[in-house]
Amino acid sequence: MSAPAALLTGLLCAQFINHPYPRLNHKVTGWLLKSSVIGLGFGMNIFSAFNAGKEGILLTVISIFSVLTLGFLLGKVMKNQRKVSFLISAGTAICGGSAIAALSPVMKAREKEISVSLGIIFFLNAIALLIFPPLGHALHLTQSQFGMWCAIAIHDTSSVVGAASKYGEQALEIATTVKLARALWIVPVSFFTACLFNTDRKKVQMPWFIAIFILVMVLNTFVPFLQQIGPFIVKLSKQLLHLTLFFIGTGLSLKVIRSIGIRPFLQGILLWAAISGASLWAIVWMAG
Structure with missing residues (x-):
């Protein structure tokens, strides 16, 4: 089963079957995602990954600060709740649900604020996973360009890896490396969040995975034995990723989507459209 098919299957299940453990769902997807991403490392070379990540550093820094600034302005204009607005912005700027999960305890966000933010991010992730590969082919993006675009424009690591794996192996390597480099920004943004909301900095979580x-x-x-078993581990990791996307889909029922509210949802869409369009232009422009 492909990544889009796994997500769609989960979405269909969510519409007809009530999830028996909705709160446990996010924890399970978090552990599955971390395990699958670590497993993908068995198919990558540190030198080529470093070169891929190096190309995206400047674009990463600019995009993170731009999205956080634009999100702050949109939240003010739309009069969205301060914490919801910030979580949506941080999720769009860094790494989706992982950023929201890391920042929520730092800013003492309530369960409803977390759920709304996650609902928006995961819904837009689902759309991105389905439309980005066909768009990439229609725009004749190279493997390198598509991998970079995925890492910058798609919120969550699961959807980034899912979309890139459907496009090609080189796109997958670049997308995974650049996205995880973005995820490291959780740490400085967490300290900034603690200052902004005047909370305890000891709650800042390190992304050890x-x-x-x-x-x-x-x-x-450097270890030949691992290179021999690497393809098997990578194949297993991709299956774990598909299972992760299935579980994410099961958490996106119509009831959850309706509970989001139009203004936070609109903020999420505008931020996503801005970063998708701007990053695509920058990547194509740099290639030219």
């Missing part, structure tokens, strides 16, 4: 992913890439580059 990224360090494990880098370690796996290093070992895969």
